[in-house]
Amino acid sequence: MPEYKYGDITEKIIGACLRIHNTLGNGFPEVIYQRALALELRAIGLSFEREFDMDIYYMNQKIGSRRVDFFVENKISVELKALLKLEDGHLAQAINYLEVYNLEIGMLINFGAVKLQFHRFTNKKFTPPLI
Numbered sequence: 001m002p003e004y005k006y007g008d009i010t011e012k013i014i015g016a017c018l019r020i021h022n023t024l025g026n027g028f029p030e031v032i033y034q035r036a037l038a039l040e041l042r043a044i045g046l047s048f049e050r051e052f053d054m055d056i057y058y059m060n061q062k063i064g065s066r067r068v069d070f071f072v073e074n075k076i077s078v079e080l081k082a083l084l085k086l087e088d089g090h091l092a093q094a095i096n097y098l099e100v101y102n103l104e105i106g107m108l109i110n111f112g113a114v115k116l117q118f119h120r121f122t123n124k125k126f127t128p129p130l131i
Contacts, residue, residue: 006105009046009073010120016040017109021116030082033111034069037080041072048072054101066097076105082112091119098123 004010020036034050041048052071056064070078079094086108094108104126110117 004105004120005122006073006075009076010105010107012044012046013041013072013076013078013107013109014118016044017111017118018116021111024111026082026112026114028082028111030080030111033080033082037070037078041070046072047074056100066100068097068101075103076107077101077103078107078109081108081110083110084112086110086113086117086119094119095121095123099125102127102129 016037017040020033020040024032024036038048038050049071051067051069053065053067054071055062056066068077069080072078077094077097079097081090083090090108090110094106098104098106098121102123102125104123106121106123108119108121
């Protein structure tokens, strides 16, 4: 199995989501899974911010903001869905958020399907901040 950047963290997130899905199953609104994931992340010792507001800029001008469902360990955006089926647009949206926020790693997790669905994304346009 290849090594992924922040793979130790994303593995813990996926494990937490699997426990939630195995316990609750599918069919609940997204907010139920958000609340359950907050409990799981705390229990496994990962720091996070829920519904984290992030500004969106275009040509160095703020043009809006968007809330990320979870921002874990100040490194990984996690978007949750509770849909029967993910569409290509949901995947594109998750990638777009990474690019707009200049985050390196993101996840899209869907609790709505019979089997938990998760995707891990790497931002190919990521620019490390200058120190």
